[in-house]
Amino acid sequence: EIPVIDNDLYELYIYDTMLESSVRSYTYVLPEVLFDTVYPEIIAGTNDTTARIHFSFTDLPEINYYMVNYYEDQNDSAFQSLINIDPDDPLIGPLLDSLGYIELFNLLSRVSTIGADVESTLLLNQEDFTGPVFTGYVDFYNIHTDDTLVVTISNISEEYYNYLDYRQKAGSLYSQILGEPINMPTNIDSGYGLFTGHKQFYKPI
Numbered sequence: 059e060i061p062v063i064d065n066d067l068y069e070l071y072i073y074d075t076m077l078e079s080s081v082r083s084y085t086y087v088l089p090e091v092l093f094d095t096v097y098p099e100i101i102a103g104t105n106d107t108t109a110r111i112h113f114s115f116t117d118l119p120e121i122n123y124y125m126v127n128y129y130e131d132q133n134d135s136a137f138q139s140l141i142n143i144d145p146d147d148p149l150i151g152p153l154l155d156s157l158g159y160i161e162l163f164n165l166l167s168r169v170s171t172i173g174a175d176v177e178s179t180l181l182l183n184q185e186d187f188t189g190p191v192f193t194g195y196v197d198f199y200n201i202h203t204d205d206t207l208v209v210t211i212s213n214i215s216e217e218y219y220n221y222l223d224y225r226q227k228a229g230s231l232y233s234q235i236l237g238e239p240i241n242m243p244t245n246i247d248s249g250y251g252l253f254t255g256h257k258q259f260y261k262p263i
Contacts, residue, residue, distance in 0.1 A: 062257060064089045070246070070253045081249035090257040091118055091213040094191065098207070098263050101197075109201040111209055111263060114193040117184075123219035125256075126180040128196050129208040181222055210258045217245055218254040 060068075066087055073080040094114045101108040111128070178196060186192065198207055214222075221243050228242075244250050 062087050062255065068255050079248065081246050083246040083249075083253035085215070085245070085253050085255045087255035087257065088122075088213045088215060089118065090259060091115055091122075091124065091211055092259050093209070093211060093261055096209055096261040096263065099195075106200045107202075109198045109207060109263075110195050111198065111207060112193070112195045113209055113211075113261075114191055115211060116191050117187055118213060121184055121216075123214050123216055124182040124192075125212045125214050125219070125222065126182065126194075127210045127212075127258075128178045128180075128198070129210070130198055130205065179222065179226070181219060181226070183219065207263045209261045209263070212256045212258045214256045215254060217243060218252055218256070221252045221254075 064087055068085055068087065070083040070085075071080065072082075092115065094116055096111065096113045099110040099112060101110055113126070115124075180194070180196070182192060196209070198205075201207075224242050242250070243252065245252055
């Protein structure tokens with residue numbers, strides 16, 4: 059695993075031997091931002107139950123951009139493994155001894171959220187703050203008692219913020235086909251997409 063160090067420069071370089079061509083990009087890893095509070099509010103309706111997840115976090119110094127993701131995992135063991143780390147497990151035990159609980163939790167979090175559906179992504183910039191602390195909430199519908207909800211927050215670069223903002227404006231695949239074309243920003247030489255480095259702070263509920 060590549061160590062991720064705040065404010066260090068990371069390079070992406072890929073060479074295709076068949077085409078004899080390459081792509082290259084660089085990015086900095088920004089400091090981690092943490093939630094101050096995350097707590098659920100259960101709203102019982104006539105036909106279903108809504109879980110309203112409240113959260114708050116403190117803005118980091120200088121100008122920043124943030125990404126808050128909400129994941130819902132219904133009756134799946136992937137997120138449950140984050141909560142129920144068993145030190146006696148023959149696979150988990152050695153990792154726990156080597157990494158410690160927090161680092162192991164972060165490692166399992168990254169693996170678990172890869173296959174999970176992002177229910178929603180909230181992008182925030184300085185204009186969204188009226189003070190040093192931002193507070194918000196998101197609603198999850200048709201929730202069961204054995205469902206797991208995860209909220210993550212990341213401090214992201216301005217170029218990644220703009221990239222995600224363009225993606226959201228592009229809408230669904232249907233909208234992208236029929237709508238006005240949008241030139242997506244890229245920071246990859248001789249390629250497309252965006253190479254970025256950021257840390258995610260996870261809060262399972």
